Amino acid sequence: MSSPRLGASLPNPAATDDGNEMRFCSTCAFSAACLDQGYDKAALGDLHCLVEHVGPYHEGDVIFREGDPFTAIAAVRAGTVKTYVIDNHGDEHVLGFFLPGEVIGLNAIHPARYPCNAVAMDTVALCRFSFPQMALLATRMPGLQHQLFRLLSEDIGKAALVAGDYSADERVSAFLLTVSRRLAARGLSGRRFHLSMTRSDIGNYLRLAPETVSRVLRRLQNDGILAVERRELEILDLDLLTALAASVLRE
Amino acid sequence: MSSPRLGASLPNPAATDDGNEMRFCSTCAFSAACLDQGYDKAALGDLHCLVEHVGPYHEGDVIFREGDPFTAIAAVRAGTVKTYVIDNHGDEHVLGFFLPGEVIGLNAIHPARYPCNAVAMDTVALCRFSFPQMALLATRMPGLQHQLFRLLSEDIGKAALVAGDYSADERVSAFLLTVSRRLAARGLSGRRFHLSMTRSDIGNYLRLAPETVSRVLRRLQNDGILAVERRELEILDLDLLTALAASVLRE
DNA sequence: CGTTGCATTGACCTACTTCAAGATTGGTGG
DNA sequence: CCACCAATCTTGAAGTAGGTCAATGCAACG
Numbered sequence: 001m002s003s004p005r006l007g008a009s010l011p012n013p014a015a016t017d018d019g020n021e022m023r024f025c026s027t028c029a030f031s032a033a034c035l036d037q038g039y040d041k042a043a044l045g046d047l048h049c050l051v052e053h054v055g056p057y058h059e060g061d062v063i064f065r066e067g068d069p070f071t072a073i074a075a076v077r078a079g080t081v082k083t084y085v086i087d088n089h090g091d092e093h094v095l096g097f098f099l100p101g102e103v104i105g106l107n108a109i110h111p112a113r114y115p116c117n118a119v120a121m122d123t124v125a126l127c128r129f130s131f132p133q134m135a136l137l138a139t140r141m142p143g144l145q146h147q148l149f150r151l152l153s154e155d156i157g158k159a160a161l162v163a164g165d166y167s168a169d170e171r172v173s174a175f176l177l178t179v180s181r182r183l184a185a186r187g188l189s190g191r192r193f194h195l196s197m198t199r200s201d202i203g204n205y206l207r208l209a210p211e212t213v214s215r216v217l218r219r220l221q222n223d224g225i226l227a228v229e230r231r232e233l234e235i236l237d238l239d240l241l242t243a244l245a246a247s248v249l250r251e
Numbered sequence: 252m253s254s255p256r257l258g259a260s261l262p263n264p265a266a267t268d269d270g271n272e273m274r275f276c277s278t279c280a281f282s283a284a285c286l287d288q289g290y291d292k293a294a295l296g297d298l299h300c301l302v303e304h305v306g307p308y309h310e311g312d313v314i315f316r317e318g319d320p321f322t323a324i325a326a327v328r329a330g331t332v333k334t335y336v337i338d339n340h341g342d343e344h345v346l347g348f349f350l351p352g353e354v355i356g357l358n359a360i361h362p363a364r365y366p367c368n369a370v371a372m373d374t375v376a377l378c379r380f381s382f383p384q385m386a387l388l389a390t391r392m393p394g395l396q397h398q399l400f401r402l403l404s405e406d407i408g409k410a411a412l413v414a415g416d417y418s419a420d421e422r423v424s425a426f427l428l429t430v431s432r433r434l435a436a437r438g439l440s441g442r443r444f445h446l447s448m449t450r451s452d453i454g455n456y457l458r459l460a461p462e463t464v465s466r467v468l469r470r471l472q473n474d475g476i477l478a479v480e481r482r483e484l485e486i487l488d489l490d491l492l493t494a495l496a497a498s499v500l501r502e
Numbered sequence: 503c504g505t506t507g508c509a510t511t512g513a514c515c516t517a518c519t520t521c522a523a524g525a526t527t528g529g530t531g532g
Numbered sequence: 533c534c535a536c537c538a539a540t541c542t543t544g545a546a547g548t549a550g551g552t553c554a555a556t557g558c559a560a561c562g
Contacts, residue, residue, distance in 0.1 A: 109401060136393070145396065149386065149399070153360035154361040157366055198540065207416035210540090214542055230540085419550070450510095463551075465511080507559095508560105509556100509557080515551080516549105517548105520545105520548090526539105528537100529536100531535090532534090
């Protein structure tokens with residue numbers, strides 16, 4: 001069974017695999033933020049009325065396509081999502097990878113259309129939030145509004161990794177380190193993990209040839225920093241990796 | 252006379268060079284948006300209570316510094332603002348240039364501190380908006396909230412120019428074309444204009460050596476696309492320039 | 503004037519790309 | 533269980549866009 005595109009809204013927003021139960025969704029950034037702010041159960045109930053658990057999507061499934069009308073943002077509950085655009089030469093440009101806990105669709109608010117494509121890299125589950133409903137609710141819940149501002153603001157600075165003119169070693173190191181940290185932030189292992197994307201995808205994202213990614217990984221392995229086995233990855237020397245990534249991540 | 256940093260709030264927010272008069276500020280994106288939404292004068296009055304006209308800043312003046320506590324965003328009324336960070340090697344990385352009508356400080360909401368430095372490239376005047384006050388007001392004015400979401404969302408996708416792996420010619424062309432369009436959008440000439448930044452700044456922003464910027468400009472001049480005289484610039488063949496920039500701007 | 507900062511130009515160099523050839527893996531069907 | 537295939541990954545050799553270095557030009561300013 002494959003899920004519909006994110007743009008499509010389910011007939012009954014509250015009807016998910018959980019039924020109508022107002023269960024707290026632990027991976028939902030907004031709920032968490034609202035709890036932090038000490039909101040009452042009524043407000044949380046409102047919030048959960050506009051949440052839908054969607055998925056699973058399988059590898060290669062389209063989550064939204066460039067040009068689709070914008071209706072919702074979504075938090076990744078499980079799996080990895082890749083966003084990309086196709087330029088006028090027909091070449092793909094990877095814009096980002098989204099791991100559990102991260103939010104997709106934020107860059108679609110302004111043009112009111114998704115400005116890029118999103119596909120599942122593996123088996124993906126999402127929390128879908130109707131944006132119009134959420135914006136409305138945010139006028140009653142300053143904490144939610146602030147959380148939205150925070151998420152949006154956060155994403156503006158995210159381009160640094162890919163924007164700077166750093167060496168291939170620095171870029172790959174910084175990429176791996178941020179993936180590691182993002183996984184760890186969700187309680188997953190940041191020391192050993194599986195890369196759900198190909199060398200081509202990584203290279204495309206970092207503006208490097210896939211061969212260069214391969215060579216850098218080999219070098220990092222020879223230096224005892226990583227153990228790489230195809231897409232299985234273990235960080236052996238976190239300090240050295242951090243040092244390599246330092247200039248990119250400004251630490 | 253030099254203006255204080257943006258972080259400092261004036262004792263009397265309404266006391267500007269215009270006095271207490273609730274004059275409509277034509278370059279203020281928010282006011283314009285609210286008018287578009289057909290808001291009443293009371294709401295507009297509220298909005299103008301949290302606006303301060305600040306400046307002038309002169310070339311080299313610091314508008315905010317990395318680490319300053321975040322209190323306000325600001326729309327550029329006149330002049331050009333450059334934002335940049337200093338990496339741990341002590342090298343400057345230019346993040347962006349802000350022309351009249353554009354908003355600075357949006358990436359500071361999340362960390363609650365300005366994550367970069369902002370300096371005036373020439374004589375700069377700003378509209379300062381207290382962010383806490385504006386966020387509060389946004390809960391009562393959905394149009395304002397939406398405008399803020401729009402501005403933030405818009406900025407997320409802005410990195411494309413600098414992020415893609417394009418040739419030096421494409422990057423410089425795209426840069427000049429976007430500057431031209433942004434000026435034109437404010438009623439200034441997009442055909443002939445003055446670059447307020449050095450070749451180094453442009454190169455730094457585009458991740459090119461200043462020498463490369465120089466060589467590209469010479470090439471574009473030899474091809475009859477531009478007339479360049481130091482920082483004075485005229486676009487002679489807009490179609491060719493647009494064609495060169497096409498892949499970067501995805502048109 | 504001399505000085506200072508920016509811009510240009512040329513010659514050389516290097517990090518990465520491109521091209522081409524295997525190696526490894528996983529899937530599929532006999 | 534094995535053969536085959538397609539996709540991915542790796543590795544090497546050669547090419548190039550742009551960087552670096554160094555010299556010079558040029559305008560603004562005291």
